[in-house]
Amino acid sequence: MTDFRSLELFYWAAELNSFSRAAERANTTQPAVSQRIAALEAELGVKLFDRNARSIRLTHQGRKLVQYAERFLMLRAEMLSEVGSTVAMRGVLRLGVSETIAQTWLSRFIERAHAVYPNIVIDLTVDVSSVMRELLGRGDLDLVFLLGSVHELTTASCDICAYPLAVIASPDLELGDEPLSIARIREFPVITYPRTTAPYQRLREALYDPRQPPPRIFGNSSLTTIVQMTLDRIGLSLIPPIAVQKELEAGRLRIVDSALRLPDMAFKAAFSLTLSGSLARPMAELAQEVARAYDAQAPARLVARDRL
Amino acid sequence: MTDFRSLELFYWAAELNSFSRAAERANTTQPAVSQRIAALEAELGVKLFDRNARSIRLTHQGRKLVQYAERFLMLRAEMLSEVGSTVAMRGVLRLGVSETIAQTWLSRFIERAHAVYPNIVIDLTVDVSSVMRELLGRGDLDLVFLLGSVHELTTASCDICAYPLAVIASPDLELGDEPLSIARIREFPVITYPRTTAPYQRLREALYDPRQPPPRIFGNSSLTTIVQMTLDRIGLSLIPPIAVQKELEAGRLRIVDSALRLPDMAFKAAFSLTLSGSLARPMAELAQEVARAYDAQAPARLVARDRL
DNA sequence: AGAGGTTACGGGCAGCGTAAGGATC
DNA sequence: GATCCTTACGCTGCCCGTAACCTCT
Numbered sequence: 001m002t003d004f005r006s007l008e009l010f011y012w013a014a015e016l017n018s019f020s021r022a023a024e025r026a027n028t029t030q031p032a033v034s035q036r037i038a039a040l041e042a043e044l045g046v047k048l049f050d051r052n053a054r055s056i057r058l059t060h061q062g063r064k065l066v067q068y069a070e071r072f073l074m075l076r077a078e079m080l081s082e083v084g085s086t087v088a089m090r091g092v093l094r095l096g097v098s099e100t101i102a103q104t105w106l107s108r109f110i111e112r113a114h115a116v117y118p119n120i121v122i123d124l125t126v127d128v129s130s131v132m133r134e135l136l137g138r139g140d141l142d143l144v145f146l147l148g149s150v151h152e153l154t155t156a157s158c159d160i161c162a163y164p165l166a167v168i169a170s171p172d173l174e175l176g177d178e179p180l181s182i183a184r185i186r187e188f189p190v191i192t193y194p195r196t197t198a199p200y201q202r203l204r205e206a207l208y209d210p211r212q213p214p215p216r217i218f219g220n221s222s223l224t225t226i227v228q229m230t231l232d233r234i235g236l237s238l239i240p241p242i243a244v245q246k247e248l249e250a251g252r253l254r255i256v257d258s259a260l261r262l263p264d265m266a267f268k269a270a271f272s273l274t275l276s277g278s279l280a281r282p283m284a285e286l287a288q289e290v291a292r293a294y295d296a297q298a299p300a301r302l303v304a305r306d307r308l
Numbered sequence: 309m310t311d312f313r314s315l316e317l318f319y320w321a322a323e324l325n326s327f328s329r330a331a332e333r334a335n336t337t338q339p340a341v342s343q344r345i346a347a348l349e350a351e352l353g354v355k356l357f358d359r360n361a362r363s364i365r366l367t368h369q370g371r372k373l374v375q376y377a378e379r380f381l382m383l384r385a386e387m388l389s390e391v392g393s394t395v396a397m398r399g400v401l402r403l404g405v406s407e408t409i410a411q412t413w414l415s416r417f418i419e420r421a422h423a424v425y426p427n428i429v430i431d432l433t434v435d436v437s438s439v440m441r442e443l444l445g446r447g448d449l450d451l452v453f454l455l456g457s458v459h460e461l462t463t464a465s466c467d468i469c470a471y472p473l474a475v476i477a478s479p480d481l482e483l484g485d486e487p488l489s490i491a492r493i494r495e496f497p498v499i500t501y502p503r504t505t506a507p508y509q510r511l512r513e514a515l516y517d518p519r520q521p522p523p524r525i526f527g528n529s530s531l532t533t534i535v536q537m538t539l540d541r542i543g544l545s546l547i548p549p550i551a552v553q554k555e556l557e558a559g560r561l562r563i564v565d566s567a568l569r570l571p572d573m574a575f576k577a578a579f580s581l582t583l584s585g586s587l588a589r590p591m592a593e594l595a596q597e598v599a600r601a602y603d604a605q606a607p608a609r610l611v612a613r614d615r616l
Numbered sequence: 617a618g619a620g621g622t623t624a625c626g627g628g629c630a631g632c633g634t635a636a637g638g639a640t641c
Numbered sequence: 642g643a644t645c646c647t648t649a650c651g652c653t654g655c656c657c658g659t660a661a662c663c664t665c666t
Contacts, residue, residue: 045394
């Protein structure tokens, strides 16, 4: 074992119980994994896996080596972040982002991340928070920016930004000058995030009235579509105005005063504390910075500064 | 830093404050060290040494990296001894041996060591214990088999064997049948180890008599020469009989009963607890085994078994 | 047949050693 | 001039990816 790469591939092979999955995880081919592990075994003079043509299984010695491999890789990550400059950070970061953030400061974050950590490749997924929570838990994502919190023991998280929700409508929709009552809102379809999300659920509770027919809530997983539907006067929408800042400024949409009082959308960065998360912590910190800078330049009423 | 070798070379360069000495220590050329350290600096994006054409000096970041390098290398040594088979142990072991041992079981030890650890190269030095103690202290030897003990804090040692000293003479020398008194011994020159050694000093004390002229003690650093001089009847010799077992069996030398009572020659294996000693511990254990086996097959009176 | 690991093979590149260069004492 | 590090250069050997192969379900 003259090379960290061998230990890394071995680690993933052990962790994922498969050479091919390890290859995929570590961006190489399956024969490369096979070869390196064979070389490791030759060098140590010890079998690390029992191969059964259908599957592999760690031997006793293999299990011992996994412990060491993990210690090595964590020590390496610590060393890189401690003594290396930012260019020393290498690898792929599998990032999951909720669409609200994708519509606000994500592009600035990507830009900034690339400038500060030029050797880190970001593998981006945009989806709703519940899905990303699941993917993070399964180890399929390294870092997520999502709504709400994550409760896994092996996971750390930190606040990054919070945006108030508001009722948004087309200026062409006649709503009068009074703030909208709950009853008034119920007259319109309300377009918002999908069923699985916090805003949908909170909205549902707020509009709930046993004496009335159920409110029409259109859950939509595409923010762009929500915006389009709002522009088309299908109804009101409940989204954070900061996500449609451009439309507001251009006067194509407007914020409608209403009696609705919903909690702010509070976003957190969450990442695993295991090996796969070693790039995530500094990236999460960078995201905090970017979000703060973005908020500072946004109109005050679009940002929930007190949350931070 | 994809490679342990880089960290190893960096470690030695830092430790020895010189690229060329590091190269020598690690069995490579000086440009190789230069190149690898330059590569490390490029990879980390950080200067590790200040180069002043005449000398090098660690930078702040360099000092931090040394800590990590040491942890890596110790972890690696631990891993190799823990999960690797004996063929996984590689490197050069700089072994210092006192001549008495060289004349007894050293060749068996070398043979055995090569069989068990085929990838370890032994770099052998034979000298008196005092010199080897010094070399070990300076870090110029990794493992020594010597008389007496070593008191450095960073050094570990263990008993390996103990041999009684005896007066040896040519059978042709007429000495009578009585055990030799101290006074009788003083009539002859006594040939033994050099002035700096324990046997010489103990002998001097034993023969000391203020009322008499000083005894003639011939300190000689070559055991072969001591034997030759004894065969030539220059005088008596004081050496452990086990070192001349063949001559005793062949009847060319004999053990002479005497009133001299000197402590046994107790040999220890000593090695540094720092990085350079990582091969030494298992080798010291192997030496214990070999010495024990050798003693078991030697005539009982030549061995001080109770010492172990 | 297909999933998963091994073996075979050709090409690229990293790292080594030799040798020459340059700076400082 | 001697010492010590750097740069240049050719070569070897390793490692990777493609592709063919094997084996078990």
